[in-house]
Structures are given as C-alpha cells and as structure tokens.
Amino acid sequence: xxxxxxxxxxxxxxxxxxxxxxxxxxxxxxxxxxxxxxxxxxxxxxxxxxxxxxxxxxxxxxxxxxxxxxxxxxxxxxxxxxxxxxxxxxxxxxxxxxxxxxxxxxxxxxxxxxxxxxxxxxxxxxxxxxxxxxxxxxxxxxxxxxxxxxxxxxxxxxxxxxxxxxxxxxxxxxxxxxxxxxxxxxxxxxxxxxxxxxxxxxxxxxxxxxxxxxxxxxxxxxxxxxxxxxxxxxxxxxxxxxxxxxxxxxxxxxxxxxxxxxxxxxxxxxxxxxxxxxxxxxxxxxxxxxxxxxxxxxxxxxxxxxxxxxxxxxxxxxxxxxxxxxxxxxxxxxxxxxxxxxxxxxxxxxxxxxxxxxxxxxxxxxxxxxxxxxxxxxxxxxxxxxxxxxxxxxxxxxxxxxxxxxxxxxxxxxxxxxxxxxxxxxxxxxxxxxxxxxxxxxxxxxxxxxxxxxxxxxxxxxxxxxxxxxxxxxxxxxxxxxxxxxxxxxxxxxxxxxxxxxxxxxxxxxxxxxxxxxxxxxxxxxxxxxxxxxxx
Amino acid sequence: xxxxxxxxxxxxxxxxxxxxxxxxxxxxxxxxxxxxxxxxxxxxxxxxxxxxxxxxxxxxxxxxxxxxxxxxxxxxxxxxxxxxxxxxxxxxxxxxxxxxxxxxxxxxxxxxxxxxxxxxxxxxxxxxxxxxxxxxxxxxxxxxxxxxxxxxxxxxxxxxxxxxxxxxxxxxxxxxxxxxxxxxxxxxxxxxxxxxxxxxxxxxxxxxxxxxxxxxxxxxxxxxxxxxxxxxxxxx
Numbered sequence: 001x002x003x004x005x006x007x008x009x010x011x012x013x014x015x016x017x018x019x020x021x022x023x024x025x026x027x028x029x030x031x032x033x034x035x036x037x038x039x040x041x042x043x044x045x046x047x048x049x050x051x052x053x054x055x056x057x058x059x060x061x062x063x064x065x066x067x068x069x070x071x072x073x074x075x076x077x078x079x080x081x082x083x084x085x086x087x088x089x090x091x092x093x094x095x096x097x098x099x100x101x102x103x104x105x106x107x108x109x110x111x112x113x114x115x116x117x118x119x120x121x122x123x124x125x126x127x128x129x130x131x132x133x134x135x136x137x138x139x140x141x142x143x144x145x146x147x148x149x150x151x152x153x154x155x156x157x158x159x160x161x162x163x164x165x166x167x168x169x170x171x172x173x174x175x176x177x178x179x180x181x182x183x184x185x186x187x188x189x190x191x192x193x194x195x196x197x198x199x200x201x202x203x204x205x206x207x208x209x210x211x212x213x214x215x216x217x218x219x220x221x222x223x224x225x226x227x228x229x230x231x232x233x234x235x236x237x238x239x240x241x242x243x244x245x246x247x248x249x250x251x252x253x254x255x256x257x258x259x260x261x262x263x264x265x266x267x268x269x270x271x272x273x274x275x276x277x278x279x280x281x282x283x284x285x286x287x288x289x290x291x292x293x294x295x296x297x298x299x300x301x302x303x304x305x306x307x308x309x310x311x312x313x314x315x316x317x318x319x320x321x322x323x324x325x326x327x328x329x330x331x332x333x334x335x336x337x338x339x340x341x342x343x344x345x346x347x348x349x350x351x352x353x354x355x356x357x358x359x360x361x362x363x364x365x366x367x368x369x370x371x372x373x374x375x376x377x378x379x380x381x382x383x384x385x386x387x388x389x390x391x392x393x394x395x396x397x398x399x400x401x402x403x404x405x406x407x408x409x410x411x412x413x414x415x416x417x418x419x420x421x422x423x424x425x426x427x428x429x430x431x432x433x434x435x436x437x438x439x440x441x442x443x444x445x446x447x448x449x450x451x452x453x454x455x456x457x458x459x460x461x462x463x464x465x466x467x468x469x470x471x472x473x474x475x476x477x478x479x480x481x482x483x484x485x486x487x488x489x490x491x492x493x494x495x496x497x498x499x500x501x502x503x504x505x506x507x508x509x510x511x512x513x514x515x516x517x518x519x520x521x522x523x524x525x526x527x528x529x530x531x532x533x534x535x536x
Numbered sequence: 537x538x539x540x541x542x543x544x545x546x547x548x549x550x551x552x553x554x555x556x557x558x559x560x561x562x563x564x565x566x567x568x569x570x571x572x573x574x575x576x577x578x579x580x581x582x583x584x585x586x587x588x589x590x591x592x593x594x595x596x597x598x599x600x601x602x603x604x605x606x607x608x609x610x611x612x613x614x615x616x617x618x619x620x621x622x623x624x625x626x627x628x629x630x631x632x633x634x635x636x637x638x639x640x641x642x643x644x645x646x647x648x649x650x651x652x653x654x655x656x657x658x659x660x661x662x663x664x665x666x667x668x669x670x671x672x673x674x675x676x677x678x679x680x681x682x683x684x685x686x687x688x689x690x691x692x693x694x695x696x697x698x699x700x701x702x703x704x705x706x707x708x709x710x711x712x713x714x715x716x717x718x719x720x721x722x723x724x725x726x727x728x729x730x731x732x733x734x735x736x737x738x739x740x741x742x743x744x745x746x747x748x749x750x751x752x753x754x755x756x757x758x759x760x761x762x763x764x765x766x767x768x769x770x771x772x
Contacts, residue, residue: 305632
C-alpha cells in the first residue's frame, strides 16, 4: 500500500509542480523569468514537488482553521456575544454536528467522487483500482482527523473548553465521516446509486439543513450539552462504528466498478471546461436549435450589417439576457406588494429603513452589481459570436468593433435601465406613501442613483470585455487584470459603504460617473481595440 | 500582381518557427504549401492574414510599380477547422456578410444564387450553422471569398473534409478563379498538391523552399519531396 501511495503522491506532486510552473509563467513580468524548459528540469521539479506537498499539507491545516473560524466560530460568537462561554460552546458544537457531521456526511463523501486524479491514476496510469482506493482512503481518513485536530483544539480553547475535547472531536469527526464514506459505498454496492451525484437529493438535505443552521444561529440557543457528545458510550459507539466502516472500506472487493462509475471519459465533473461549455451552449435557445428557420418573419429582417447580427444575437440569447430581467421584475413586484401590504398593516415599519437608505444608499453599488446584466452577456458574446468572427479581418476593423460596441452598449443599458426603474418604483412607492421621512426629492435621488449605477455597470462590463478580453478559447479567464480591476470596483464600493456617504452627493456622482465612463469607454475602445480586443 | 514576403520571422516563446521567409507569389497561379506537422504552415498563414503579428519582416502586395502593405481586407482565409458564428443560420451569415461588404462587391448575386453555386440545399440554408457538417461549414467559409473576391486567398488544408464530388467542384472553382487571384493552399497530401498546383513550396526548418516546376511531373517527385522534408527534420 505504501508503494501505491508513493506512486500516487508522485503523480499528484508532478502535476502540482507542472501547474505551479504553468501559472507562474502567466504572472505578468515575473512569469518571463521562468523559461519553458523548466518543465524538463527533473531536479528542479523534484524540489517543486516537495514544495507542492508542503503547501498542500499547510493548506490542509489552514483550510480547517478557515472553515471552522469563518463558517462556525465567527457567526456563533457574533450572534451569541452576550451568551456565557458555556452556551457559546454548546452552540458551536451544535453547528459542527449539523454542518460537518450531518450535512457534509451526505454531500461531501469522497469515496465515489468523480476526480481527475482518480481518472489519471487508475485509467491512464493503470494503477489497480483497489490499491488506489485503499491507499487514498487511508490517507484521507487519517489526514482528515489530523488536519482538523489543531483547529478544533484552538477553537475549543477560545471558547474556554478543555483542549482534549477539541482533539477528541476531531477524532470523532474523522471516525464518523469514515462511517459515512462506507455508507455511500454500501449504497452504491446495493443500488449502483452514486449519492454525491444525485444533486436533487443532496440539495433536499442541504437546503433544510442550512435553514436549520440559520435558525439555530438566529435563535442563539444551544439545544445540546457537551456531555451528551463527550461521554464514554457515545464516543465508543462512534469510534467502533468508524473502525468497522474502515474495515468495510479496506475489504471491499469491487472497487473497479466503483471507479468506473465515476471516471468515464465523458464524465462532466472531470472536465470543468467541457461542463462549462455545455452549460454555456444551453444558453442558445434550444427550440431553435434543430428547427428550420425561415426568413422574412422575424423582427430583425429589416436590419442590416452589425445591427442585424446583434438583433439575431440578442433574440437567440433571450434566456440568458431576458430571464434575469424577468426575475428582477418579479422580485420588484413581490417587493412592491410586500411593501404595500406592510404599509397597510404597520406604516411605521418604514421609518427606520428610510433613515438608513438616505445615508446608506451606497449599498446600491452591490445590489445593482448583482442585478444588472453584463458579465454573463459578455461571456456569451465572446463564446457564441466574437470567438469565431474575430478570426476574420473585417470583424477586427475599427468601424466593425465600434459599431458592435455601440449597439451592444445600447442593448445592455436598455435592459439594465428597465431593472433600475423597476427597483426605483418598488422601493419608492411604499416609502412615499408611508409616514416615513421620505419626500419626492429623496425618491428622485434614489432613481438617479439606480439609473446611474445601471448605466455604470452596463458600460463597465462591456468596457472590461473590450479592453481586457479576458476569455481564452477554453472557457478560462486568461487575463488577471480583469479580476483585479473588477475586485477594485467592488472594494471601492465596500470602502464607501463603511465610510457612508449622503445621498445628495452619491446619487448625482453615480450618474455623472456613469456618463463620463461611457464617453471614456468609447474613446479608449476606439483607440486600443486593435491591441486588446483579440483572441488570446 | 505579386505577394511579396520579406524576411518574416516569428517565435513562440523561445522557439523560432519562421526564420526569415522571403518569397514572391504571383497572380494566376495556385501555390501548394507543403510542410510536416508543426512546420509552421498555419503560423505563416496567420501572419499573412494579420491574425497574429509577426516579430519582424513585412508582407506587400505589388501591383505594377506600386507596392503596398498587405491589408487584412486583401486576404480571404479558409481555416482548416471551420470557424463560423454558430448561432446564425447559413442564410443569415451570408446576408450579414453581404451587408458589410456591399461596397466592395460588384454585380452581386442574390443570397440564394450564392448558395446554389456552392450546392447548399435550400432546406440547409435556414438551419443553424451549429448543425452543419464539417464539409458544409467549409463550403460556407469558401463562399465568403467567392463573395468578396480578395486578391490573396489562403486555404489551410481545405479539401480534406470534402467528399470526392465536392472536392472536384472546389478544385474546378479554384482553377477558374486563379487568373484574378493569388491562391496559396497548404496540404499534407502530395498527390493533391501535384494535381492542383502550378507551383509547390516547402516550408522546412522555418524557411520557404521552391520546388522546381519540372520536378512536379517527374516520376521521382514524391520521393524527392520526402527527402527534402526529411533533411530539415521538420523541426522548425
């Protein structure tokens, strides 16, 4: 088994090292220092392999700290900061039991997980399936407990519980999850069902589970006592069940079938690129896919050139572009009805939100970023239209690029402005009718802000697409600046949110900024498109 | 009319693929570009069509005494793997192409006439390109240069995807067009090159090498070309 494990680690290490070289070479400026010949330098790659393994182990520990810290400890202490430590600890244990024991036991079993590593080792490198699975599962079960132990001990200590409870909890969790792995395998053996791939079932468990978790946090009450978990019979039962499950996994005889079931060559989860491509291909309306399309009856027949091209593009991507808008409009309708109902029942409810909105209008930066159509539309433009047409000289000419850019900007802005107006109405109507301190001037500022932001994001997404053209032909984002600038825009919004800003300044500023951005975008795209708007 | 290649160089990373290509192609001839896998045929075509930038050198179109840099609009390029906007129908794509090139096209035919020329059936014209076979996509690509008749036509492995009947039609079409154009097509298939081309050039070791016309007809032609390709190891 050790030899198999060593082979697996070597394969993982080498592919990790190759990946490290690959991504390092893509860092702007710095990447040039590493030549392509690095892939062939065995001694250097050996060193990189060791570094990769060390990073992997460190990440193993760090990941558990992050998970427990961000998902469990922080929310528990934030909502229960007025609770005594004993109760906070109870709440913390309760969340771990729910998320790590119950929910993850269903959704995160790895024994039947489709994984590239499994495909490479068993199918391509011809490692025996049984040896591969036994080795990887042994490593997984042991490392799972080891990675969790320090984090569990630290957080137990921070909640004033004994350290041994943290260590024991890690052991119990590892043991419990081994039992879950065995149950998944047993289910597959009996019924050929790969539970982790049954998305509907998994979400039927996860959905109510998350709601229960949110409720537990909201209620801030712990229903369990630590003693219920840390007593000899319970501990022994879990450890024995885990041990028995480990034996079942070790002795299981039909791993070939278990591996085959999840490492077929057409397994979509093994090939994220293809999965995304497939998902993206669905964006073209399927009802037109096989149909014979007759000319002469469509709304775009009277158009010519780029207007014609874009009219067809937008018509055939309705699902992608119009559906989010329809959802937004439906949401606004619900918000408006809810608002009017609340107005009828309890008008004074609006006083506090009106106060907040006036000073916290910057929150719209995030709301509009979420609602506006743009990034997905640009992605569809690239993969369904520009990726092929950019290979033709005529399509790269300035006139063509600018004509396309203007038409697209108008279409996307139009969609986003409809959403902006709907939000403006849904929010302002109940507020204006309520006794809250919200006058026409406030409503006008709100409208100005949403319209400004809708325009801003319309320009922003399209401008980013034309200036950075981040997409590669394999559905990967190839330009790191794209991510950096996008994150910066969000960060500026975040800083503004913390600092607060009054609506009198923010709303006109948003509108002016959007208009200036639009003009700048037109100038810059005209100037630089030949360098930036190309296939990468 | 002449197409003059002047010291074209192109590197990918540290690897030089085109090492200073000098050559002059002439109107009225079909040139066959031969080369081993990875020799740089597609890279050369991509440089000529402006799709990728060459590291140095230039390409000029010479008419009489006037020589001008080759523009992207001067080149019609048929890719080995057809690249077309698949969300359009064949008919819509041709209509769009006619619209944007209407200033350049003299005595244009109707869309259906063009389709008939390429023998694309009426029921296929209004299907999404996505559902077209490889051969039909290739025909559609060829239709583009038939429509706007650019002076230089590059065909990257064009005839391999056609059935024998269509291949013969296309060959005849190329022959009929050659008097007004410079046609260069790359291929691996020696027989096709010998059959269709007036001149053969070999891309080997990053350089273009002309094969004497007399050799085309000689019985040892195949053997001699293979020897030439072997000598350069095709490692450019």
